Amino acid sequence: MSEWTPAAPTTAGGEPRSDAASVSDEAARERLLYLRGSIDNLDAALVHLLAERFKCTQQVGELKARHSLPPADPAREATQIARLRRLAEDAKLDPAFAEKFLNFIIEEVVRHHKAIAQSAGAEANGA
Numbered sequence: 001m002s003e004w005t006p007a008a009p010t011t012a013g014g015e016p017r018s019d020a021a022s023v024s025d026e027a028a029r030e031r032l033l034y035l036r037g038s039i040d041n042l043d044a045a046l047v048h049l050l051a052e053r054f055k056c057t058q059q060v061g062e063l064k065a066r067h068s069l070p071p072a073d074p075a076r077e078a079t080q081i082a083r084l085r086r087l088a089e090d091a092k093l094d095p096a097f098a099e100k101f102l103n104f105i106i107e108e109v110v111r112h113h114k115a116i117a118q119s120a121g122a123e124a125n126g127a
């Protein structure tokens with residue numbers, strides 16, 4: 001099998017690229033690397049923020065299970081969604097995306113709450 005080699009850089013007209021074009025390609029590559037470094041930092045921050053949020057919701061789930069409170073609270077969710085949509089608009093983030101993102105997280109939290117309630121119930125029944 002023949003090995004693939006990249007074509008020599010040419011302009012749109014097929015002329016060999018000038019040095020200026022190579023320099024700007026190099027600058028673009030550096031910029032891309034720089035931006036990806038920031039994206040990696042932001043993704044790490046998101047993971048840490050989510051981990052802290054789930055630590056809190058774990059405690060909420062345990063509290064709810066101990067006091068026989070329902071796992072989901074639709075009124076609280078509506079307040080959170082309205083608030084997050086306002087924050088997203090101010091931050092120039094698509095509010096529909098912010099709502100979808102929060103719903104995605106809350107869905108997972110409610111799933112955890114139900115599991116906690118179920119295992120607390122099983123324990124109370126001597127399991």
Ligand SMILES: O=C(O)C(=O)C[C@]1(C(=O)O)C=C[C@@H](O)C=C1
Binds near residue numbers: 057060
């Ligand atoms: O505040 C609560 O009651 C929670 O259980 C936390 C939380 C959330 O993740 O923000 C999750 C489920 C509820 O429906 C509402 C909010």
